[in-house]
Amino acid sequence: xxxxxxxxxxxxxxxxxxxxxxxxxxxxxxxxxxxxxxxxxxxxxxxxxxxxxxxxxxxxxxxxxxxxxxxxxxxxxxxxxxxxxxxxxxxxxxxxxxxxxxxxxxxxxxxxxxxxxxxxxxxxxxxxxxxxxxxxxxxxxxxxxxxxxxxxxxxxxxxxxxxxxxxxxxxxxxxxxxxxxxxxxxxxxxxxxxxxxxxxxxxxxxxxxxxxxxxxxxxxxxxxxxxxxxxxxxxxxxxxxxxxxxxxxxxxxxxxxxxxxxxxxxxxxxxxxxxxxxxxxxxxxxxxxxxxxxxxxxxxxxxxxxxxxxxxxxxxxxxxxxxxxxxxxxxxxxxxxxxxxxxxxxxxxxxxxxxxxxxxxxxxxxxxxxxxxxxxxxxxxxxxxxxxxxxxxxxxxxxxxxxxxxxxxxxxxxxxxxxxxxxxxxxxxxxxxxxxxxxxxxxxxxxxxxxxxxxxxxxxxxxxxxxxxxxxxxxxxxxxxxxxxxxxxxxxxxxxxxxxxxxxxxx
Ligand SMILES: *[C@@H]1O[C@H](CO)[C@@H](O)[C@H](O)[C@H]1NC(C)=O
Ligand SMILES: *[C@@H]1O[C@H](CO)[C@@H](O)[C@H](O)[C@H]1NC(C)=O
Ligand SMILES: *[C@@H]1O[C@H](CO)[C@@H](O)[C@H](O)[C@H]1NC(C)=O
Numbered sequence: 001x002x003x004x005x006x007x008x009x010x011x012x013x014x015x016x017x018x019x020x021x022x023x024x025x026x027x028x029x030x031x032x033x034x035x036x037x038x039x040x041x042x043x044x045x046x047x048x049x050x051x052x053x054x055x056x057x058x059x060x061x062x063x064x065x066x067x068x069x070x071x072x073x074x075x076x077x078x079x080x081x082x083x084x085x086x087x088x089x090x091x092x093x094x095x096x097x098x099x100x101x102x103x104x105x106x107x108x109x110x111x112x113x114x115x116x117x118x119x120x121x122x123x124x125x126x127x128x129x130x131x132x133x134x135x136x137x138x139x140x141x142x143x144x145x146x147x148x149x150x151x152x153x154x155x156x157x158x159x160x161x162x163x164x165x166x167x168x169x170x171x172x173x174x175x176x177x178x179x180x181x182x183x184x185x186x187x188x189x190x191x192x193x194x195x196x197x198x199x200x201x202x203x204x205x206x207x208x209x210x211x212x213x214x215x216x217x218x219x220x221x222x223x224x225x226x227x228x229x230x231x232x233x234x235x236x237x238x239x240x241x242x243x244x245x246x247x248x249x250x251x252x253x254x255x256x257x258x259x260x261x262x263x264x265x266x267x268x269x270x271x272x273x274x275x276x277x278x279x280x281x282x283x284x285x286x287x288x289x290x291x292x293x294x295x296x297x298x299x300x301x302x303x304x305x306x307x308x309x310x311x312x313x314x315x316x317x318x319x320x321x322x323x324x325x326x327x328x329x330x331x332x333x334x335x336x337x338x339x340x341x342x343x344x345x346x347x348x349x350x351x352x353x354x355x356x357x358x359x360x361x362x363x364x365x366x367x368x369x370x371x372x373x374x375x376x377x378x379x380x381x382x383x384x385x386x387x388x389x390x391x392x393x394x395x396x397x398x399x400x401x402x403x404x405x406x407x408x409x410x411x412x413x414x415x416x417x418x419x420x421x422x423x424x425x426x427x428x429x430x431x432x433x434x435x436x437x438x439x440x441x442x443x444x445x446x447x448x449x450x451x452x453x454x455x456x457x458x459x460x461x462x463x464x465x466x467x468x469x470x471x472x473x474x475x476x477x478x479x480x481x482x483x484x485x486x487x488x489x490x491x492x493x494x495x496x497x498x499x500x501x502x503x504x505x506x507x
Pocket of ligand 3: 412
């Protein structure tokens with residue numbers, strides 16, 4: 001049996017013994033919550049380029065943002081540039097094909113100057129001899145390169161180093177910054193490389209650093225003030241929704257002057273969401289979607305280049321707890337605050353179970369210092385057993401476990417038919433929801449799902465059946481569900497579009 005000390009519910013200490021007994025047998029006291037039907041406000045306070053691509057249109061050189069993965073093939077050698085051993089030593093140009101060691105992640109300094117991060121995390125730089133190496137962990141001037149693109153063919157590039165000379169692949173094993181001649185961009189020029197872009201990121205870091213602080217402030221504030229407005233909340237309520245899950249980034253806690261490159265103003269938008277939620281009687285889940293250092297490397301975690309560094313130091317965890325503390329203190333007095341989600345989609349194995357539990361305990365306590373009413377949501381780790389936190393989370397009064405169910409992002413869905421997708425929801429997902437539902441464990445939230453799949457050419461009726469099956473099965477989750485997302489240029493990913501076009505009805 002859990003002790004009250006463990007579960008941190010100061011208010012319960014004043015209640016009757018009977019009450020204490022009843023809460024000791026369930027993570028949340030009676031009465032059980034009515035099940036939440038919510039929608040995520042994705043792509044609003046944490047940018048995701050695929051949700052609204054036009055936001056990125058006015059960034060110069062907008063295919064070379066932070067985290068873009070590029071490969072360079074020497075036109076004279078016909079070989080790819082490579083950080084030998086993945087980094088820590090020399091640069092070579094002796095690979096006939098490209099994968100990890102031949103792929104570089106951009107850190108954008110200006111619209112045409114970059115640091116190039118290699119597989120092991122070092123940056124390409126120069127020795128005093130002019131030899132290119134990948135040894136520095138902290139990029140400075142000698143790790144900064146200008147990518148000069150051929151005006152007729154932007155994939156033909158030269159790479160200008162800090163000594164104002166161009167990199168050249170002299171031989172397969174000699175890459176040096178000592179080429180000073182002009183170019184006719186021919187295949188005989190050792191300073192010409194073919195650049196291939198093999199990965200892109202379009203998140204908050206990319207958009208704010210891409211525009212630069214001044215222009216980003218204007219672009220983001222315009223977006224925050226127009227993408228989601230009061231009318232949306234009115235329509236959600238009228239459509240049978242009971243709440244919103246709002247992804248926020250860690251920088252919101254230092255609004256209006258967040259650390260570079262993030263810009264201020266998202267806190268005002270969140271304040272507005274609370275005003276509208278109160279007016280239309282919607283519940284609010286605040287979801288820390290982007291944690292400092294990034295907990296999953298995805299663009300929606302505010303990551304610069306895909307690395308996952310969250311939770312690797314106590315200072316980082318403490319910083320994240322203070323973000324939660326800030327949000328809890330600010331919004332605890334609001335009656336529509338329903339829950340705070342401590343972190344979204346931490347990914348195994350980079351995020352260890354141990355550091356996550358440390359954080360969940362401290363984050364939970366931070367919320368409880370301000371409210372005993374709000375639920376505290378703990379996200380399951382991606383790429384891990386979704387039941388691993390059940391027992392742990394069950395030890396906290398008012399805890400909820402969050403899992404995300406997409407019939408996507410895994411090869412198992414590649415060739416499923418319409419009916420097989422629906423069967424998967426009715427059988428496999430249903431079994432998963434049952435497994436997560438335990439008498440002493442946390443409540444269960446399906447915090448993200450969507451009526452989209454890998455099926456091509458499905459009919460409206462197919463989508464309706466798929467959505468209905470999910471509503472039915474996820475409707476059994478003890479806490480409720482939240483659709484991903486409210487607005488999206490991809491129609492099926494927009495619950496607003498799905499409701500307005502008769503694909504989904506909640507009433
Ligand atoms: C590329 O050159 C380096 C340095 O000489 C060498 O260690 C490595 O084996 C070479 N790799 C290939 C595939 O030729
Ligand atoms: C901001 O945008 C304006 C107009 O689009 C542009 O001329 C200017 O160069 C941008 N400023 C920066 C710092 O990029
Ligand atoms: C779904 O569950 C069935 C057992 O009912 C199993 O055979 C099947 O492999 C599962 N499907 C996937 C895609 O995991």
